[in-house]
Amino acid sequence: MNQNLITVLAVVLTAIIVGAAVYVLAPAKTVTETATVTKTVTTTVTQTQTSTVTPLPVACPVLPEPSEPITLKFWKWQSLTIVDNQIQRVIDMWNQLHPNVKIEFTVMGELSTVEFTMKVEQMTDAGQGPDIVMIDELSLADLAYDGYLAELPDYLQEIVKKNIVEPFDQITYFWGPDGVKRMYGFPGLRGASVKVLIVNDYMLQEIGYPTNWCPKDWNELIDVAKRLTKYDDQGNLVRSGLFVRVSGHIGGIFDKFGPIFLAAGGRILWCENGQWKTDVNSNIGRTVLQLYYDVLYTHHIYDPGFPGDTAAFAQELVAMLLPREPTEVLNALLALNPERFRDPQTGQFKGFHFCPIPPPSQNMSSRTWLDMHVVGVNAYSPPERQQWAFAFLCWVAINKDVKLTLFNEIGMWAPWRDIVNEPPFDQLIFQQILEIAKTGESRVIHPRSGSLFATGGEVLSRIYLKELSIEDGLRELEKALLEAANEVPCVS
């Protein structure tokens, strides 16, 4: 038996070593296929100077420095080192300017959004809550509705309204505990985004398309996606022409469905005569789900077992992403394939572009969702700390250098009027974001949007994977969304 054991172990070890050696020595199949398209690609940078004008800086009220040192607690959800370091730099700048008003920055990367909001609320109840919080807008809506956020003071509301690019101002308004929308949010220190179609220019060139091509409707989108898709001899996908999100985080599944549904003419959720309404169970819903089915099953452009999302786009395993946030893609490109997508000399991004979410037919308009992490100030913080928290936000808002420190170096775009046309945001891709954002609207469709997204995403994942038929799925989606929505009374 001992001899047998040795033999088995020897075979297993040999297999592992041989396997590893084969893997290391043999180049990956997809790399060889994509390596042939490294031709010279010149991306014409067309400067579109938009109507955004740089407003005059507005002064923030001068507060007398406190005699006793105070510390403001700033809690941020989600860890993203590159962003967190920049925020820490800005906080260090503030702490130098105000030695008696120190900001203590804590990143809570390990918590889900619900865990984070729960922690903020429970710690606040215990008298140990943060003074400033930063989280995605869906979760900030929970804090506002539960009464944990202070409305921005008038001077700060004015500054935000004057300085932020429309329609991003929509994302600063949230339902209060009385069901009335007020400005509780300040644009986040992490960059904003808009959900767009992202296209690889090198692959477009391969099939003879211009590098500024954008689909006018879904037929054109599918047609080009089919041409961009590649299979091996056994019919396995080796390059997907179009990635659509069908699995993963359930809230994210709904988040990516939303813009396509809007572009198809849908509304998703609204309040009418004191009742929540949804139009997901409609022909619009059927059309959108058919698009997913066409991509997954009819044309086999993408399958759930193939690499997807931003990482696969950066590795050129996927030609287009529908829909995705440019900021997320830029991060992936810089981390995984910088030499291919960024000119080392000029620092200009290259080899990809952003398009509006195409509507099903040409006579319809594109619509999408905006995306922005938001900062709020705790309503239960003592008045002095609240004032200083707002003063900090005001300092960020009117200080161009601070904003350029936050957004410039990390390639993150933010919708502040005084920086959107400054380098590096004068590049084509950032100007495209600015243009596409005009078709955008806030994702905060309900005071409990986060749980609504998760509920909807779970049903959608079952439809995409054919656990539910389209008809049954749409009925279930409608029921689930209304049930989640009715947790909160609707104020018309």
Add this chain to the structure above:
Amino acid sequence: MKKSSIIKNDFLKSLPYLLPPLILYTIFYFYPLAMNIYLSFTRWNLTKRPPTWVGPENYFRMFSDPVFQKALLNTLIFVVSVVSGSLLLGLLLAISVNRQTKLASITRSLMLIPYILPDIAAASMWLIIFGPGPSGYANHILSLLGLPTYSWFYDPNLALPMVILYSIWKNVGFCALVIYAGLRSIPKDYIDAARVDGASDWQIYFKIIIPLLRPIMIFSLASIIMMSWFVFSSVYILTKGGPGTATMMLGLLVYLEAFEKGRAGYAAAIAVFSTLLVIGIIVLQMRWYRGYEKY
């Protein structure tokens, strides 16, 4: 002295010793348990707004919820497969390493590595090896050999078997170690006596060693049942319950309902139900064990 006063006296004397653990248990175990049972009869989204009493609604909802039914079925399949796979392979591994050679000693140390690796590291490693499409190591080797490639964790038909396989790989070392300890505790005299009586190797294993290992096997069985019944982190990392609901488990469903959808009351009901179910299984198992104790 009367018997009752002796008992009372003993009780008073033992109280100072019993009180600290009793208080700790009440605060950290009984109170949360009672709160969880209470919450299972409410609707609550984990925020400051107080829970609303809804009676047994969450329990009725559970049995008409197809995702819960799928999660229950998946959990049962998962537990049965992981328990039987881990115990059987653990037994074989323990028998293989139950000898005094250098290789056996090295193998004994190596076999524990998957068990002591944190789930985040081990599961991430599996995700890289069994990555989707041509980028995964396993698929790359298969394609070099001219064999078809698979979507492993992303194929609705393969995802659950893959999660099961991962969990067996993760737990087999633990089972093997426990069984190995049991093997070492069997008196050598029994085996020598059997050999003198002319028993073959197989007879020794099946008639002496395995019956004597029963208590240790029961312990491993209970441990693995509990570990696999409430499986969460590995499934969360590997598949997040998907694709669709292909790998949805009760533990993960509780998390998703409470912390993604904000339905803490419903999540509490699922947790209560699933705890009662596993307690039932363990009780049955203990009874079965008592039946064999007389062996």
